[in-house]
Amino acid sequence: MSTTPSTTSRVPSEIDIEALRTLLDGRWRAVRADVRAQLGERRLHPDPEWSVAEHRARVAEGMRLLAESGRPRLGFSARHGGRDDIGGSVTSIEMLAYGDLSLMVKAGVQWGLFGGAVQALGTEAHHARYLPAIMDYSLPGCFAMTETGHGSNVQALETTAGYDPATGEFVVHTPSQAARKDYIGNAAVDGRLAVVFAQLLTPGGRHGVHALLVPIRDREGRPCPGVTIADCGPKAGLNGVDNGRLSFDRVRVPRDALLNRYGDVDPDGRYTSPIDNESRRFFTMLGTLVRGRVSVAGAAQSATQTALAIAIRYGLTRRQFAAPGSTSELPVLDYLAHQRRLLPALATTYALRFAQQALVETLHEVQTGGTTDESAQRELETRAAGIKAVATWHATATIQACREACGGAGYLAENRLPQLKADTDVFTTFEGDNTVLLQLVAKGLLTRYRDHVGDLDTLGMIRFITEQMADIVAEHTAARRLAQHLHEPRPDDPDWHHSLFADREDHILAGLTRRLRRATAPGADPFAVFNAAQDHVLAAARAHVDRLVLDTFTAAIQRCPDRGVRELLDRLRALHALDHIAADRGWFLEHGRLTPNQAKAVTATLNHLCAELRPHARTLVDGFDIPEAWLDAAIVRP
């Protein structure tokens, strides 16, 4: 490989911004336009002087505005006044994250989690009775899954719902402090009805976690009998959302409160379900709720784009230090260190935007077309988990970098970055802790999305995985052959990037499979084997998501009709790829995928691409088409 980066840029100096925006807006461009038209001239972000109560009141007002817009109907079934437009629904929630993330979360709780659970886990009677009031926000609700003692391992929730055949009721109960529902959005002030996840008990036995509708407040806002509600108090951010804690003291609800699509109890207490295996049933229920993760991934990206728009615009006007022999100071974005801080992060933000578009389209297809193909459903869940983890960590790191890139000004509330950082921070651990989500991704890869793996215990799963190993190794070898085809690649060659990413993914996965097989050996301690491989599991998941994100970026460029935009994005894609390769060059060198000279060329090309893209930095952040009123930071005001 030549160690000299190519020096002739093909990127035209003038870029057609509308072509860029069309590509970035994607399939649900009309929904984005509708949100911009309704809200684009309002300041949506919270005033830092607001008290928690004031912020909550403003968000409540925002909820009413949204309900009036009719957009919350997008995600619900047309039979009950909805629009059957899942992709549009997720896009509309993602758009709110440019404004106030508290409003985005509150909307996500009401229409995504609460309404989504009624729609996905309930049946016709529930839909007819509740969906209209959920859509128009006359019935504010909660999604009460997490407990103080169980966040990641939700299969082990402790709340119980025991059926009493004598009265035809379920008794919902919180048996311990650890079993109280915790961090529940909409619970502290507004929620009236909650989807409560609880262990279902009948005279015949336990049936695992199911969801029931439990009233928690009356119309006057008083807690219902037997329901104790506490406020979670101030949080790092998202203080416009009323998170609360719910405890139930033997609260009785009628039999039809059970959201009974995947499990039902007849008046005599007999339990029936279309899915026999308890674990598989539970994960099927959870799988229908994937929309929440997709929304969080999107919202994290909106916030990241806002932060980058602020930091990059500031970097173009803020001047500090003069070049030797000169007296006029330079814009800080002219410095390599500043470029390296912001431009690769911007490139990855673009990459994730296209990955998100593809994810939303898949979600839309799977959920609109019905979920008969179990493997497609599992693959969707895996992708959603992976992109959510990667996008939210990227948000945390990038908003931090933007804050630092703006110096002391970045620390002032008037410049928006503190709120963006504080609000998005929880995204790395809510809707699934990222570390746990990446383990789900690895499991999806290892089991190749076969649903019946859900029926197996852990060791059964490992046996299944190792049976698949021959296939994986064969693929891996093919990928390596591809890589070896490419003699002397240019450091900015997209095919070379793809083959490095794909080969790494296959190699890590094959190695992991071999390692986990040890757990099935006689006398092995399976926990010790799994635990020792946990970093390997996470690396396999990351490598998979990274490859996926790179490939969707490449595909997005190919479908853009505008040549100038294609050429600009081609450089940006190279910057994204090389930044990732540079960050993990230890692995590539360790495994002989890069020579030392190639690794050095990667860094040199990275720096070169930063210089090449520097003149386009403003165009690239303008491409996100964030209304000026939503970008209103003191340091970027004209």
Next chain:
Amino acid sequence: MSTTPSTTSRVPSEIDIEALRTLLDGRWRAVRADVRAQLGERRLHPDPEWSVAEHRARVAEGMRLLAESGRPRLGFSARHGGRDDIGGSVTSIEMLAYGDLSLMVKAGVQWGLFGGAVQALGTEAHHARYLPAIMDYSLPGCFAMTETGHGSNVQALETTAGYDPATGEFVVHTPSQAARKDYIGNAAVDGRLAVVFAQLLTPGGRHGVHALLVPIRDREGRPCPGVTIADCGPKAGLNGVDNGRLSFDRVRVPRDALLNRYGDVDPDGRYTSPIDNESRRFFTMLGTLVRGRVSVAGAAQSATQTALAIAIRYGLTRRQFAAPGSTSELPVLDYLAHQRRLLPALATTYALRFAQQALVETLHEVQTGGTTDESAQRELETRAAGIKAVATWHATATIQACREACGGAGYLAENRLPQLKADTDVFTTFEGDNTVLLQLVAKGLLTRYRDHVGDLDTLGMIRFITEQMADIVAEHTAARRLAQHLHEPRPDDPDWHHSLFADREDHILAGLTRRLRRATAPGADPFAVFNAAQDHVLAAARAHVDRLVLDTFTAAIQRCPDRGVRELLDRLRALHALDHIAADRGWFLEHGRLTPNQAKAVTATLNHLCAELRPHARTLVDGFDIPEAWLDAAIVRP
């Protein structure tokens, strides 16, 4: 090198916690004990429900408590009622950061920056007149250096102080919006007198930046005539500190308002200075203010320790998921991924604690002994800059990791982590932007702390540097020989770690020197050469600081009399070193310093050390001896 990590731990199961605490407390143990005795039973951290005004009022109350303790006297000269104990002074400020970082910053502004500037830049008359009132806080003051337009490049400040021989006064003036003093602690509410940095003008010409004492408020708190004061408004954190903006409209102060140790103006307007070169004079003045950076480095570490104590204690009680075949869930700290998140960060926190101790001792020696050795002063500044940068970035990353490791609970204000994160966030950019500080470190290394380099322009400096190159290369070669001596090192061998760190430092520095020499070639564009090397400059600085930190850790272990503690810390030091080597293994592989098999062994040993140290996690955080009242997070309450 054997790829199998050693498996027999020598660490005894019982550690003498007092021996560990004695080592960690270091030379100023008595000062630490004094602070713990005065404040250790009080809750110091802010209530998240406090308004900005309430928080400021509490911090003001804390300031009075501190003044009463007499500890602020530690840092001032005995002639005026001080104690001449610089090390004790810095330690006492560092201790406050376990409680409320706003209080620490406010104390740092009053007694470190404001009082420190009067002491270091003023002369006898200023000391006699002001120090007593500064020490007892009857005269709250500000350190007004940064301007809206100039933070890093303070030599280019725009505020002017022109001498008027007709009246014998200086006229202090803010010529533009960009010249207003910004982010000034103590300015928005409490400060009465400010040390104002301004371009000194006399009828004879400009003399560069000097400091003057300018009254900004009268005793009733009203702004003085010609002084405009604004509040910076809410910030990401540190809202107990009243940061403000100061503008001066031709404010007249008497001639003796000039802090005239390094430059004076006689009644007729003649300027004199013991240092002829303007740039050198300015950097000499700045150098006397190094204490601020040392304090911030220490405070960042206190906050990091608090966050780790909370997250690790929670990780030992929080259980989630059961091992295959078991029904009882495991403490999350038993998972490798959780260990990898927290334990290497804990190891580096120990490393930095010892580096900080050594830094404070050097500061104490240099400032107590007077600063006649210019090279020792420059080396101190370089170390302070480097440790400040590394320790504050470590704080940001580690507190973030702790927040995520506590899941949703980590997002609640009641668990302290949000406040710790928000408060410390600004440390990466205040008292010197970390990226700029690392460039100072590299400059110190390249010029080998020669003071006269301050007299040279940039190109002159580069010529000087390249003249030194022969020496550097010779050292480098010697270091490499050392490294090559060590055939087949064990992955946890301290000598091998040291030689890897030292060799990397020398190699990067030598390469950088060669690269910068290009700027002196005829026709070269010096800015282009410097800018293209900026990542190389930062890498050189990091490599230097990393080596320094590792060496102080090793030295600290050697001086510990307790064998059990030594053996525990020996493992912790190895974890710290290997975590750094693993993170930069791309470089070591690229430069042939690690073979691929050695690199893999590094990761394997890292995981092994995590498992080995896991039983000692609680002991290691208890070693910081943070009073329980200061650790009061809901999730760690018994």
